Amino acid sequence: MEHIAIIGKGSVGRALDQRFKHAGFEVVFGTRTQHGNDEHPVGDAIAACGVIILALPYLEAVQLVSDYAIELVGKIIIDVTNPLASDWSPLPMNNGSAAEVIASRAERAIIVKSFNTIFADVMARAENGSTTFIASDDSNAAALVLELANAAGFAPVFVGPLVQARHLEALAHLNIAIALGQNGGTSARFQFERLG
Ligand SMILES: NC(=O)c1ccc[n+]([C@@H]2O[C@H](COP(=O)([O-])OP(=O)(O)OC[C@H]3O[C@@H](n4cnc5c(N)ncnc54)[C@H](OP(=O)(O)O)[C@@H]3O)[C@@H](O)[C@H]2O)c1
Numbered sequence: 001m002e003h004i005a006i007i008g009k010g011s012v013g014r015a016l017d018q019r020f021k022h023a024g025f026e027v028v029f030g031t032r033t034q035h036g037n038d039e040h041p042v043g044d045a046i047a048a049c050g051v052i053i054l055a056l057p058y059l060e061a062v063q064l065v066s067d068y069a070i071e072l073v074g075k076i077i078i079d080v081t082n083p084l085a086s087d088w089s090p091l092p093m094n095n096g097s098a099a100e101v102i103a104s105r106a107e108r109a110i111i112v113k114s115f116n117t118i119f120a121d122v123m124a125r126a127e128n129g130s131t132t133f134i135a136s137d138d139s140n141a142a143a144l145v146l147e148l149a150n151a152a153g154f155a156p157v158f159v160g161p162l163v164q165a166r167h168l169e170a171l172a173h174l175n176i177a178i179a180l181g182q183n184g185g186t187s188a189r190f191q192f193e194r195l196g
Contacts, residue, residue, distance in 0.1 A: 002148060005030050005049035007042055007064060008056030011120035012080055016053060018124060019152040046071045051078065051148070052109075058083040058091070058098045065106040072109040076141045077102070079165070080115045082172045088180055090173045099135070099165035112136040112145045113165040114156070117172045119179070119186040128153040131192040133171075135164040157192045 004020055006013045007030040017038075020027050029038055030045030030052075046052055046068055054061045058081040065072060083091040083098040093101075099113040113135040115123065122130055132154040136142040142158055149156040159168070171190060178184040 001025060002051050002144070003028070003049040004051045004053060004148075005045035006053045006055050007031075007045065007061075008054070009039065010055065012115070012123065013053070013055035015120045015123035016055060016080075016115065016152075019128065019154070020148070022126070023148075023151040023153065025148070025151075043068065043071055046075065049075075051076045051144070053078045053080060053115075054102070055080050057081065061098075062101055062105055065102050065109070069106050069108070072106045074108065074110075076110045076112060076144065077106060078115065078145060079111055079113050082116050082169055082176075084176075088176050090169075093166070093169070095166070097163075097165040097169050099162055099169070103162060110136070110138045110141040111162055112138070112141050113162060113168055114145055114149065115154075117168055117175060117190055118154075119175065119189065121186040122189045126153070129155050130189050131155050131157055133164075133168050133192070134158045135160060135162050135168060137162045155192075 003026045009029045017027050028045050030042035031039045061081050079099045081098050103111040115132050118130050132149050146156040
């Protein structure tokens with residue numbers, strides 16, 4: 001059974017913790033300060049787990065993977081981040097993506113983009129079934145994350161190499177634009193459906 005470290009105990013971190021714990025996985029948090037038994041210094045959480053979920057703001061995530069590049073060698077990183085400015089607008093990524101920047105800073109880790117298109121409010125719901133897209137250059141890591149997502153009650157869809165994160169981050173920006181600009185709220189989701 002995979003041990004999962006979630007870096008960041010905000011809305012997304014807590015929602016994914018619920019889903020993965022419910023599915024029977026061992027989950028620990030990597031946090032800047034420790035208050036509960038499940039909260040550990042980031043380096044300890046990374047050392048204890050093979051799968052690391054980045055559930056913190058994008059720029060903080062870039063700094064963190066740079067700081068822990070050595071500790072992250074060989075680990076599977078699930079990048080949940082969206083590159084957002086403080087007003088929720090997209091940060092300019094120069095035709096790249098947050099996932100590719102993170103991959104460039106943690107060169108010897110294996111990066112998988114997933115869960116970034118689902119609002120935390122939706123992730124937190126039991127009996128989830130929400131589509132989570134998966135992009136990675138590493139087919140074994142993608143298959144593992146697909147298995148984890150499935151076990152946690154999501155409906156995973158592999159979309160190809162990490163470069164596809166550009167589209168996944170754009171999809172998240174659209175979700176946010178509907179939620180904020182069109183009063184859509186965060187109890188909404190994109191579902192992928194193949195018609196027979
Ligand atoms: N909210 C959503 O619906 C949603 C959906 C999909 C993806 N995302 C993405 O997921 C990420 C997390 O979003 P969120 O809504 O969960 O944010 P959030 O509620 O603001 O929580 C962010 C967490 O990150 C922690 N953090 C920041 N810097 C850190 C560091 N250097 N080391 C350890 N922890 C650190 C913060 O801890 P402190 O208490 O120490 O500040 C906080 O607990 C973001 O990149 C966001 O774009 C969000």
